[in-house]
Amino acid sequence: AIRMTQSPSSLSASTGDRVTITCRASQGISSYLAWYQQKPGKAPKLLIYAASTLQSGVPSRFSGSGSGTDFTLTISCLQSEDFATYYCQQYYSYPPTFGQGTKLEIK
């Protein structure tokens, strides 16, 4: 199975900051990568698919980039509702696998 590694595991930031989360795949996955946001007690929410395409309804302050093995999720101007845990997921090959998550906390 392809291993997905996110960094950092946790991150403290302030409202208005720009933050970047990194996801690395153990082998090339082209652009078959998704990003999810999960808030406590809630199901994950799809933010980005195909590495850089914003899901309908997701604010434009979220962006994704990368291909091959290295990917990033950037939030350009943090809002209070963005403090959550973020997961990457590869769907290049079965089984689909997730990163371990990055918890974004308020500084």
Added chain:
Amino acid sequence: QVQLVQSGAEVKKPGASVKVSCKASGYTFTGYYMHWVRQAPGQGLEWMGRINPNSGGTNYAQKFQGRVTMTRDTSISTAYMELSRLRSDDTAVYYCAREGPLAVAGSFDYWGQGTLVTVSS
């Protein structure tokens, strides 16, 4: 609007089985794969398998082979996930998640609210 509504929380003893349901509405149930993903307390997301609601065909994660069974009832647009021989480390929230269409395929665009399964003697 698309909705996935799961059955309620369960408490089971070790060795028992649990069956979780996921009722879909707002779209053509047979047109999209349904996946099951679980999350142990304080942990990350773990893919368990998927079912093609049209054919009933399934793919399971190797870890769950022999213990998990995914089925569906197209007459009521409901998918099911049954996990047998439960252990304490199966305690988790279990989610159903729809695989997206076309360009979104492979990612999960709609999720159920989750079902907490607690395994305890």
